Amino acid sequence: MSFSIPSPSAPSLSLPWQKGFAALGSDFYTELRPTPLPSPHWVGASHSVAQLLGLPEGWHQSEEALQALTGNQVFEGSTPLASVYSGHQFGVWAGQLGDGRAILLGELAGGHEIQLKGAGRTPYSRMGDGRAVLRSSIREFLCSEAMHGLGIPTSRALCITGSPGLVRREELETAAVVTRVAPSFVRFGHFEHFAANDQEEQLRTLADYVIDRYYPECRSPAATSPWGGNPYAALLHSVSERTAQLMAQWQAVGFCHGVMNTDNMSILGLTLDYGPFQFLDVFVPGHICNHSDHHGRYAYNRQPNIAYWNLFCLAQALLPLIEDQDTALAALESYKTVFPDAFMAQMRKKLGLTQAQQSSEALVEQLLQLLAQNAVDYTIFWRRLSHAVAQGQFEPVRDLFADRMTFDAWLLSYSELLALEDKALAADLMLNSNPKFVLRNHLGEQAIRAAKGGDFSELATLQRLLERPFDEHPGHEAYADFPPDWASSISISCSS
Structure with a gap:
């Protein structure tokens, strides 16, 4: 994808920021500025996300946008922050985690949060450098937009910016920043954090915020429901059902997330945190896409049960508010029927x-x-x-x-x-239910290799196909063909 050289006439990005998550207070986050990167450049952008955010025509010609979306300067009115959360990783309690390389710029008046991934170290980076590399940033950018094209709830990606700045992983790689967009980036792990630290007041504040902003119907659940008017049980019930619907869509399209830790689970039922993901090539129910997943905990056919396990962890975190274990279990119960029913509904559509x-x-x-x-x-x-x-x-x-x-x-x-x-x-x-194009690993790898050489045209082509995956796109049959033999040797892990 090519971009025009910024001109003095490019529009200034005066964005309508509002408090949103930041209104919760300092117990929930740390304010900080992103860490600059040298000589940033555009790599790719989603103009449909730009329209969603109400960005002006020509926004990507703005030097202000390039610098701010790389983390080199801060938009006027933005208060960047990194949130704190905890979680279970590969089934083991990991304690305090948090936004180790993601910095929330804030929320726009339309209700969309904007977050920079790879914008530098935060208080929650632990031993990490807070950076993301071009390779993983391209994968996240493409998959966010691919999932949206498939009609699957997901965070979105506005753009990628790159830099010649180097980041050490298995080898030295160039840095990049993905601008992610979602109604909220609150995770199961946010609730686990405050529950584990016996901070019931903060736990209630967070739950009330999520209910009032995203689940207002939970304030008046039917008195005859199993939770008898308890809004926190109603919240758990709603999250369980959204998560069940999401799992049905993942399984139907053959999507493997790869790292379904509780800190990677969205409270809104969105697909979140694209790391070692994969769309199935050959149908192998026990396929493990994450080479760091040595025991196959997050294999494709285990994802629905892992989602329920994660919801059980959320239920434990919310128990101080729900106050009754049987009520909490009742709020989880519908997952066991909603998922199989939703999965079969998806499969019937695939069969016509x-x-x-x-x-x-x-x-x-x-x-x-x-x-x-x-x-x-x-x-x-x-x-x-x-x-x-x-x-x-x-x-x-x-x-x-x-x-x-x-x-x-x-x-x-x-x-x-x-x-x-x-x-x-x-x-x-x-x-309209069975896509012609999905983001296979080898297609992403081809775009990455070209981008490393400074050619972003392959990324732009693939993005265009994935945004409308059910269309035929004549002349692009190779993108819908069987994967080459070398595709099976691509190794995807949690490292990025």
Whole structure:
């Protein structure tokens, strides 16, 4: 992506900042300025996020924007801060954590928080340098916008800026900053922090803030509900249901997060903190995308149960406010029904089925077993099936299976259910539910390699495809093809 050279006529970014999270007080954060980087330059930007924020036309031509979104100066009216939280990491209590390399610039009047990731050391960096590298920043930028294109709740990414400044990881790499956007970056770990430190007043302040800002309906839950008008139990219930819906969408699209620690779980049910993520290539239910996850805690097929485990940790943190263990458990209970129901609803859409039937559940289970047994590419299968239903030609789908006899038996059962649907509507539903393009690891790696050489055009092309992943995009079939052999050697870990 190319950007115009800043000109004296570029608009000044006078943004409507408001207090938001900062109004909670100093128990919740530390005010600090980002640490500057030398000679910043633009790497990429999302103009749809810019529109969401109400930024003026030509915002990316502004030297002020470049400097401020790299952390080299502070927008007028912004009060940068890093928040404190705690959490469980890989199932073990890690104690105090916090924004170790993320600095919140503030909240805009439209209700969007803006955060710089990689803007330097904070009091919560522990042994880290507070920086992010170009490699991981490109992955986060692209995946944030890719998930949004897929219709999955997520934080967004306004832009990436780069710098020749060096950062040491496994090797020396150049630094970068991602500007992240979300209604809130509050995590399960924020609540765990105050509960673990017996700071009930702060815990209540935080819960009241989240309820009043994002879950106002929890102030008047039905008296007949299992939590009998308790707003904190109602909050837990709402977060559980949002999280269940999110997990259903992750599983349906084949997304692996890779590091589902409680401090990476959004209180709003957003996909948050893109580190060692991956979209499945071959369908392997036990796939582990994070090479730091030596025991497979965050394998693809374990994500729904891990989400419930994390919600249980949130319930323990909220217990001083809920005041009754049975009430807290009742607030969690719906996760066990909402997730499977939401997952099956997603899978029926992928199959073009509008009617919820018991036979469709068996059909999905059989299909997932077939995909695993035949090592079938997950995204390509679903897209080919969508076109097969539209065109009545299933041979390209059969070609994906070594065991064609078993697939043909499944196809016969599927055809019987499909016969109950309007074929044209079913095909349309499938083509809008099964993406042609996802952010495969090798595609991200190709964009990263080009960007390291100063060429951001591959990033821009990939971004454009991922923003509209259900469109055909003629001429870009290579981006929807099988991964090359070298893709399996890409190692993604928590290091960035």
